[in-house]
Amino acid sequence: MKPMAPRVLCLGIFLLGVWQSQAWISTENLVPAPNLSRVPLQPNFQNDQFQGRWYVVGLAGNAIQKKEGSQFMMYTTTYDLQRDNSYNVTSILIRGQDCDYWTRTFVPSSKPGQFTLGNMQRYPGLQSYTVRVATTDYNQFAMVFFQKTSENKQYFKITLYGEFSPDP
Numbered sequence: 745m746k747p748m749a750p751r752v753l754c755l756g757i758f759l760l761g762v763w764q765s766q767a768w769i770s771t772e773n774l775v776p777a778p779n780l781s782r783v784p785l786q787p788n789f790q791n792d793q794f795q796g797r798w799y800v801v802g803l804a805g806n807a808i809q810k811k812e813g814s815q816f817m818m819y820t821t822t823y824d825l826q827r828d829n830s831y832n833v834t835s836i837l838i839r840g841q842d843c844d845y846w847t848r849t850f851v852p853s854s855k856p857g858q859f860t861l862g863n864m865q866r867y868p869g870l871q872s873y874t875v876r877v878a879t880t881d882y883n884q885f886a887m888v889f890f891q892k893t894s895e896n897k898q899y900f901k902i903t904l905y906g907e908f909s910p911d912p
Contacts (some may be wrong), residue, residue: 775806777900783889784878789857793882795825798905800835805890805901821905823850830862850875861892869895878902 800819819837826832831850836843849862853874861873871893880886886905891898 774897774899777806777891777898780874780876780891783876783891785855786857786877786879789877790882791825791829791831791852791856794877794880794886795823795831797822798886799907800903801906802904803901805899807899808901821903831859867894871896880905 798821800821819835821833821835824832824834829852832847833850834845834847836845838844850859851862852859857877859875861867861870861875864870864873867873873892874890876889876891878887878889884907888903888905889900890903891900893899
């Protein structure tokens, strides 16, 4: 791990806790999303090193609903790099005896490490969707920031990924 990585990881975990504690409110009183210019972007992002399976070990945002007695369910997200430098992104979450799968495409923007959602017309009411890889060491952790505007409301979440494993 790079010398700066533990400090960034600790900061990320702290921010996840703060945002999560503030975000358990209804969507009527959303915590304002930070300006994208204030969200870090991984310097010299290497898209070929980021592909593979990540485990979601932390999640916070302004629309995450905490239910009494509920527990966070760890899930996986796999980034599959395409020839056009977009990613096919598949997440798998186990709910009881079932697996929920959802797949989407992240299209690169002019800034390395920042993406938009492909095929937004498939999502009624969605006006914008931005993904930023805030920091990663490509092997042990990554923090990814998501921001979307839907029906004139701005939502955000930050995901802490852990223990990367390349797909076999």
